[in-house]
Amino acid sequence: MTTIADPLDTLPDEVAAAAFRRLVRHLRHRHDAQNIDLMGLSGFCRNCLADWIRDAGYEGDKAQARALIHGMAMEDWKATRQTPASDEQLRRMEASVAKNRVE
Template identity: 70%
Template sequence: MSCSEDRGDGTDALDTLDDAVAAAAFRRLVRLLRHRHDAANIDLMGLAGFCRNCLGDWIAEAGGIDKETGRAIIHGMPAAEWKARYHVTATPEQLRRMEESMAKNP
């Protein structure tokens, strides 16, 4: 059974995951992304179809807060500061990969 398949009873195993476990895994992911500044958002988008900003936007949407606050939670600093420190200009190839990857998203 893949991670996204239902369990045969119409439920997705992800939906039955304990919230504390899910939160711990999420925090670990965010801390890894905060540490790995070398993993550029454009490359994350090209490989996985999401990036740090997406995570921040999802937090904002789920929590009823503004996007800048959600992004700051993920970046560990205001998004503008993170961008000034770590943002790299995307190459045409990176943009192409991102567009292809995003097209695969639900």
């Protein structure tokens, strides 16, 4: 039996990298899209992207990865961009993240 590769794996790395950078820059621009809302809608956020680049081989630590994605230190992001999460946002995030679990 032949396994068909995911077509995404045929995307040239330079194209994938350009798309990733565009996504990160878009998220930097749209700081009104709170991480809690991204988590509630899609089950991932900027911090997840930072974790994923580390998983992919980025040699920086967690703080450096987050600064790379956020465009500033995490402490500065929280102070200037992050708003308090409502109970509803937290509920949506929990429900969404539960869908990420692979059994």
